[in-house]
Amino acid sequence: MSLKARARRGLAFALAAGLITPGLAALAAAPAQAAPVSVDDVQFRWGFTNESNSRAFAPGTYNHFAAGKLGNPGAGGQTLSAADQGATWANGAAAGWKATDGEVTIEKEQADGSYAATTWAGLSTAPDGTAISFTKFSDHQVVIDSGTGTVDAAADDASISWDGDFTVVYYSGMSFFYVSDPELAVDNGVGTVTATLSGYGSDMNDMGSWTELAPAEVTLATLSGVDVTETGLVVTPDYLGVEYEAPAGGTAQSRTGATWGAFPQSFVDYQVRVGSASYWYSSGGAADVRKPTIPLEVVVPETPVAEQASVTVSRTSVPESGQTTVTVEGTGFDPAQATGTRPPLAGKPGGAYVAFGKVADLWKPSEGAPSASRVNTAVNWAVLAEDVATIGGPEAGGIELRPDGTFTAELTIDKAAIDAKATDPALTDYGIYTYAGSGAVQAAYETFTPITFTAVKASSSVSTSVRNGSYGTSGAVTVAVRSNVSVGGSVTLKEGSKSYGTRSLSGGRTTFTLPKSLTPGKHTFTATYAGSATVAASSAKPVVTVAKASVGYKTSWTTKVKAGKGVGFKTVVVGKAGVAKPTGKVKVTFVRGKKSVVRWATINSGVAKVSLTGAQSKRLGKGKWTIKISYTGNANYKAVTGTRTVTAK
Structure with a gap:
């Protein structure tokens, strides 16, 4: 294709970017400029x-x-x-x-x-x-x-x-x-x-x-x-108007007309020796119109567009005091996409800087940001394994950039240290950032992962006291939260996934009244203090024991008690109000002397009914009967036994 039609192919241009860390300080001195x-x-x-x-x-x-x-x-x-x-x-x-x-x-x-x-x-x-x-x-x-x-x-x-x-x-x-x-x-x-x-x-x-x-x-x-x-670039080399001094005896340059000029002096001088000098400057002949440069x-071949690299950081929220070490995993940092322009890796894959620090809104080298727009207190330099020693080894922050474009870095985050160093008010954003190393500029290498800081909270502890109960009566759990600072906030009480509510603390304490329907047995609860802006969360596991409820009973006759006649007998088993009524069976034993009759009845809506046939009452005979009443109990209620007497006529 023609020069004008020939496809243009890309060339990335760069701005120098410096490191700001003691281990790599020798590489950080250059200010941002065209490179x-x-x-x-x-x-x-x-x-x-x-x-x-x-x-x-x-x-x-x-x-x-x-x-x-x-x-x-x-x-x-x-x-x-x-x-x-x-x-x-x-x-x-x-x-x-x-x-x-x-x-x-x-x-x-x-x-x-x-x-x-x-x-x-x-x-x-x-x-x-x-x-x-x-x-x-x-x-x-x-x-x-x-x-x-x-x-x-x-x-x-x-x-x-x-x-x-x-x-x-x-x-x-x-x-x-x-x-x-x-x-x-x-x-x-x-x-x-x-x-x-x-x-x-x-x-x-x-x-x-x-x-x-x-x-x-x-x-x-x-x-x-x-x-x-x-x-x-495309340029027409100088010719028109360029003067050439011919040697003695040579053809003098013609300096008239629209196309007079010459190639460079040293080139034409060599052509004198070749024997064709006059073809490279205007000599006054008809060929002068064909001699100007074209x-x-x-x-420059197109640089493949690199896919955007990415990083994952093991923690992005860390305590605001003390030091926290995080792990940074990088992918997509193709070593061939960033060639160094400064020693010691000039002309070689420049790798990637992986740093923790503070940056300005405009910090990326590919956007022309100066090195002062990013300040760090921790940095690794990910380079090919063969170059780790060249940049000073692990002691200077060198880590391996694997051929597949991945790396693993560990950085120490220290808020107090970076705040003391990054004092320019333009530096506003804390984070883990990456960019190309050794003066290379590659936008695809530039990533930023924000880091947030959480206040260090006072510790807390939860203690509990319980009031055990029985079925049909209310037990309770009292929760106390202690800390070396004033405690506020709330506590949630759960048994497994079932919640018994959330209550606010008053004076560091609160009480949960348990429902009457809590079934007999041991119940393990979790009392969780949610914490506050100044106090850390904590929890405890109180155990409440619920006993079976006692029952009462009342008996009555539905017919007159006469020997030889049928007799109806009713027992009302009395449970606790507001909860399930007793269920199960009642055994009623009628005794006179050595004679007895046993009858069973199923409780229905709290009532058990039995009856004697005329033959059974005749067998017992006239006189004083002793009636033994036995409730067998169930999951919620205790068993109970009692006696009554009645005279049969």
């Missing part, structure tokens, strides 16, 4: 000039590029052989023209505006496939991948180098030179591209002349007004 970010796999793209993509004056020749270094033809005036697509020179010497060599590719603009590796045939055709001319160009670019260095978009600074060789070919090879290992340096929008040139000297006036040249480092391009962005592009 370079390490970059790699950066691409260099440049086609130099239209002249370098044009038809040449010698019949059938043209200017172009080759990846790598062409072989030495051993003599002047040689051109690349079209018969074998540049594999040899016209004199049979090996040439080895290639479109790709290592990190270098010669790309050609296609008909649709995209760019692709050129072909031999493409060297002499325009993007539309027609033959090139002095006004129709082949539009090739030298592309070098895998550049490394640093970029600071905020400061318009860049420093990037590439490894690779390419050949700039004029007149199909009658004149050529090599360019090796270009380097870009930009400072505040002004910069250079330097490289090592080498090759052979030729002479248009002596076509057989051919001399090997010593390598020399030259300025390939000077750059002005460079806008270094997060995507790299745009140079540096493309």
Whole structure:
């Protein structure tokens, strides 16, 4: 694709962030400022000039590029052989023209505006496939991948180098030179591209002349007004209006017309030795319109967007006095997402700082916050295992950042210590916070977990006294709460999940009256004091014993008692008011002398009825009967036995 259409790819830029802890104090001195970010796999793209993509004056020749270094033809005036697509020179010497060599590719603009590796045939055709001319160009670019260095978009600074060789070919090879290992340096929008040139000297006036040249480092391009962005940069190197001083006997620079100018002095001086100097500055000829530089592009690959890291903290509410140690588990801190820019981890995964302290509303390095916006009293630095010793080991707070992006940290929280240190009123929020280490800036590493503080309360104790009862009468539990400070608040009484209410303390005491219906047996309660703003909660377990209730009874006859006649007899078993009536059976034994009759009756609504047949009453006979009444009792009531007498006529 064209330079304008080529997709821009991201580059994160950063602000330095300092640590504030004794163990890592050496890493914390730098104030917040624009900082370079390490970059790699950066691409260099440049086609130099239209002249370098044009038809040449010698019949059938043209200017172009080759990846790598062409072989030495051993003599002047040689051109690349079209018969074998540049594999040899016209004199049979090996040439080895290639479109790709290592990190270098010669790309050609296609008909649709995209760019692709050129072909031999493409060297002499325009993007539309027609033959090139002095006004129709082949539009090739030298592309070098895998550049490394640093970029600071905020400061318009860049420093990037590439490894690779390419050949700039004029007149199909009658004149050529090599360019090796270009380097870009930009400072505040002004910069250079330097490289090592080498090759052979030729002479248009002596076509057989051919001399090997010593390598020399030259300025390939000077750059002005460079806008270094997060995507790299696009700039047209200086040419127009640049003056060049030709050597004695050389062609003087023409400084008239709209396209007069020159490449950098050191570059053109080397071209004097190559034999093609006048193609790199305005010399007054018809070709001057093709000599100005065309745009140079540096493309930084997109940095993958990191997923937001996260932490879990074992406790987020801690006492406001004393020290509390908490465990912090981190996940998602991909080591590859934060490259350090400061020693000792410059150029390596910078890891993550894990700190307890106070921060301002704006504290994140990715948002430009200065180091003063976050103050801590406890910090760990999570780095790869191989770098823990480099940063001072565990004694200096070093912990392992595992390759999967997880870590485990332990921090001591001390409110008094942080309050004494973080005195700036802008520091308002207590918490555990994380951010990228060693000067790296990575928004995905930035997390904040608030920490709250609870007042230390006075201890309390609960004591109880009980009033045992019986079924149908009310027992009670009295609760007393004691502390070395005034006690207020409330107490709740429960038996298992059943609540018997909540009562406010008065003078540190309260009493619960238990219901009459509480069943006989032992009942274990829990009396819980809820605590107050100044007193801690506490509880006790009182035990109340409920006895079975006693019963009374009344007897009466439903018929006259006569021997030989049927007799009706009723016993009313009397329980406790307001609770369940007695149930069960009553045994009634009628005795006269040695004679007896036994009758059983089931209590129904508190009444048991029995009767004697005439035969039974006749058997007992006339005289005094003794009546024994026995209630067997139940779960709520005791058994009872009594006697009565009656005279049968």
